[in-house]
Amino acid sequence: MTDQEQAPDDLATDARAVSITINGTCSQHHVQPRTHLVDFLREGLGLKGSHLGCEHGVCGACTVQLDGQVVRGCLVLAVQADGRSVNTIEGLSDSGAIRELQQAFVRHNALQCGFCTSGMLMAAHELLEKNPDANREQVREWISGNYCRCTGYQAIVDAICDVLASRKTAQREGAAA
Amino acid sequence: MKAPPFSYARPRRLADVLSLLEKHGDEARLLAGGQTLLATLNMRLSEPSLLIDMQSVQELKGLSVTSNGLRIGAMVTHSEIESSGLVAQHAPLLGLAAPHIAHRAIRNLGTFGGSIAYGDPAAEWPACLLALDGMVIARSLQGERRIAALDFFTGLYTTELAANELIVACEIPVATPSQRFAFHELARRHGDYAVVGLAASAQWNDGELDQVRLAWIGVGNMPLRSSATEQILQGQCLSDALLAQALQTLRSELHAEADLTHSAAAKQHLAGVMLKRALNTLGRPRQLAENSNIV
Amino acid sequence: MELQGSVTIPAAPQQVWQALNDPEILRLCIPGCEEVRQISPQEMHARVLLKLGPVRANFVGKVLLTDVRPLLGCTLNFEGSGGSAGFARGSSVITLNAIAEDTRLDYTAQASVAGKLGQIGGRLMDASARQMADRFFAAFKAQIAGAATGERPIAVAESAGAEATTAAPTHFPVVARAASAAQSSQGESWLDKEKPRLLWFVAGVAATTIGVWMGAHWLR
Numbered sequence: 218m219t220d221q222e223q224a225p226d227d228l229a230t231d232a233r234a235v236s237i238t239i240n241g242t243c244s245q246h247h248v249q250p251r252t253h254l255v256d257f258l259r260e261g262l263g264l265k266g267s268h269l270g271c272e273h274g275v276c277g278a279c280t281v282q283l284d285g286q287v288v289r290g291c292l293v294l295a296v297q298a299d300g301r302s303v304n305t306i307e308g309l310s311d312s313g314a315i316r317e318l319q320q321a322f323v324r325h326n327a328l329q330c331g332f333c334t335s336g337m338l339m340a341a342h343e344l345l346e347k348n349p350d351a352n353r354e355q356v357r358e359w360i361s362g363n364y365c366r367c368t369g370y371q372a373i374v375d376a377i378c379d380v381l382a383s384r385k386t387a388q389r390e391g392a393a394a
Numbered sequence: 395m396k397a398p399p400f401s402y403a404r405p406r407r408l409a410d411v412l413s414l415l416e417k418h419g420d421e422a423r424l425l426a427g428g429q430t431l432l433a434t435l436n437m438r439l440s441e442p443s444l445l446i447d448m449q450s451v452q453e454l455k456g457l458s459v460t461s462n463g464l465r466i467g468a469m470v471t472h473s474e475i476e477s478s479g480l481v482a483q484h485a486p487l488l489g490l491a492a493p494h495i496a497h498r499a500i501r502n503l504g505t506f507g508g509s510i511a512y513g514d515p516a517a518e519w520p521a522c523l524l525a526l527d528g529m530v531i532a533r534s535l536q537g538e539r540r541i542a543a544l545d546f547f548t549g550l551y552t553t554e555l556a557a558n559e560l561i562v563a564c565e566i567p568v569a570t571p572s573q574r575f576a577f578h579e580l581a582r583r584h585g586d587y588a589v590v591g592l593a594a595s596a597q598w599n600d601g602e603l604d605q606v607r608l609a610w611i612g613v614g615n616m617p618l619r620s621s622a623t624e625q626i627l628q629g630q631c632l633s634d635a636l637l638a639q640a641l642q643t644l645r646s647e648l649h650a651e652a653d654l655t656h657s658a659a660a661k662q663h664l665a666g667v668m669l670k671r672a673l674n675t676l677g678r679p680r681q682l683a684e685n686s687n688i689v
Numbered sequence: 690m691e692l693q694g695s696v697t698i699p700a701a702p703q704q705v706w707q708a709l710n711d712p713e714i715l716r717l718c719i720p721g722c723e724e725v726r727q728i729s730p731q732e733m734h735a736r737v738l739l740k741l742g743p744v745r746a747n748f749v750g751k752v753l754l755t756d757v758r759p760l761l762g763c764t765l766n767f768e769g770s771g772g773s774a775g776f777a778r779g780s781s782v783i784t785l786n787a788i789a790e791d792t793r794l795d796y797t798a799q800a801s802v803a804g805k806l807g808q809i810g811g812r813l814m815d816a817s818a819r820q821m822a823d824r825f826f827a828a829f830k831a832q833i834a835g836a837a838t839g840e841r842p843i844a845v846a847e848s849a850g851a852e853a854t855t856a857a858p859t860h861f862p863v864v865a866r867a868a869s870a871a872q873s874s875q876g877e878s879w880l881d882k883e884k885p886r887l888l889w890f891v892a893g894v895a896a897t898t899i900g901v902w903m904g905a906h907w908l909r
Contacts, residue, residue: 227401227417250401251397251400251435273437274433287498289499293432296404297428437809438772438773439746440743440746512742515816516812614816615813
């Protein structure tokens with residue numbers, strides 16, 4: 218992790234040098250302390266897959282991964298991510314990590330305008346990792362931090378449960394084989 | 395909205411954090427998990443000149459068992475507590491409470507120390523610290539001091555912490571074999587601020603309750619214990635009569651204030667419901683918690 | 690948000706009334722208050738830094754006195770803007786009652802906060818208003834107690850000569866003149882705790898009589 222060199226003036230608000238691993242690639246940037254992670258990703262790097270809804274942490278549209286865990290991109294400063302790794306929906310999609318989820322979302326019509334979708338997928342992805350035995354109630358609780366204005370949520374829950382179920386089936390078949 | 399401009403420091407040493415804090419006073423804000431602070435800045439409800447990020451200070455991290463009990467570093471996140479085997483074994487009440495805190499993304503960054511320092515009456519950790527007779531360890535350039543949870547929360551968003559002090563860690567006495575815990579919270583939606591909640595602990599000696607601690611969430615302007623009701627339960631066996639007595643005492647002791655969604659009367663009633671549920675939980679022959687594997 | 694309360698102040702209504710109308714005392718007692726300026730007899734402007742948990746919001750506001758009943762009470766109408774933080778407005782009715790040598794001050798207040806502070810802080814509105822009121826009256830009582838024992842050079846004594854802070858004399862001229870006469874005698878005899886109280890009582894009776902007469906004729 219790089220050291221934050223103390224500027225001669227403690228209170229200088231200008232841009233700092235940061236080194237962040239984004240979707241697997243480490244790169245250097247200059248960013249003002251006030252800039253939060255999602256603004257940096259969208260405006261600084263053109264990664265527009267993460268969206269801004271409320272900018273105070275309640276809607277979940279800005280959900281990204283920091284060091285492998287989902288976080289609110291609007292409640293992390295880009296400078297806080299110095300020396301750490303960030304994964305966005307673009308990275309997870311390109312790597313194929315969320316392919317099952319994406320296909321299930323399409324199958325179940327779990328998106329309309331798509332604004333909440335990247336956040337939903339990020340959250341669902343962590344659920345699959347952390348609690349592969351989640352039941353419907355637990356899925357609902359897990360994604361209750363991501364707001365959707367279009368679908369009414371049922372289709373999203375259906376899609377996630379679908380993936381959970383098929384993974385368990387695959388696991389059983391794998392074990393039986 | 396976007397946060398106003400500010401400066402940023404990420405010292406490695408605790409002494410440097412304290413120096414900056416002392417030097418800049420209220421113009422500087424400590425950045426722990428940032429889940430409350432950054433939301434406040436984004437809404438421009440505060441415009442500090444400097445944020446002091448504590449993420450690189452090793453001394454503030456880690457969960458361990460010491461001679462004083464379970465030590466929770468101030469920078470330990472809610473998720474770390476949620477999934478910790480040490481917590482499950484030595485302070486299972488925290489494991490019961492953790493899933494109620496906001497949502498996963500918030501829990502991955504929000505910290506134990508941050509929650510205790512704000513002392514929000516609707517937060518889970520302050521009430522848990524009260525119910526477990528925890529200790530706050532505060533440090534300033536002048537030195538370290540230990541503050542009992544019972545003395546720590548003094549008013550609305552007001553704690554014993556001095557302006558130049560920060561929380562280094564909290565210590566919680568490890569659970570004894572005869573100790574039982576209950577955590578119940580009511581919120582309109584999962585992750586919302588609690589309408590009413592109760593963190594409870596008690597020793598269970600052959601059906602007799604001992605050292606009952608009832609710490610309330612969302613009832614007053616700060617986390618608080620209902621000591622008169624605790625006294626009623628002290629040394630008693632659970633029964634319908636005892637419950638009725640406890641509920642009556644609670645009604646006269648707790649002065650719930652109305653909030654945006656519930657009247658004072660509704661909160662008083664719901665507090666009684668929480669007490670009933672908690673006593674039911676304490677009375678179960680075997681403590682079965684979702685996240686714990688108690689011996 | 691609605692609030693009501695009652696506080697007993699160990700001083701005569703005259704002293705309490707004076708202090709309530711003194712911008713300097715208000716500045717010292719209002720939590721986070723940075724400045725209070727008297728604009729006219731009925732209007733004061735204030736700047737307050739609201740500190741609550743993570744919030745630090747500067748509010749600039751004005752207080753208008755209406756329904757003024759000297760020594761008995763008044764209504765305060767206030768409104769303040771916190772910039773992007775929000776907007777607050779409300780009113781408070783204050784009544785004074787002499788109880789033996791003390792004054793019981795009853796207050797009711799209602800306020801609404803719009804904007805972000807109202808949205809985010811809504812659930813804590815009542816509790817924070819109550820805390821501010823408690824802190825205000827604790828400081829207010831300390832100010833008045835300090836004046837009675839002469840320990841603290843508070844505004845009432847200081848403002849005899851100062852220009853900006855002599856709020857009491859300027860807007861209730863007759864009442865205040867009677868009061869300031871009592872003030873100077875009170876300043877000299879602070880050694881004997883009982884004498885000032887008696888003098889205050891006499892001054893209070895005199896001032897009330899004059900004030901009521903004045904009010905009936907002039908201050909309508």
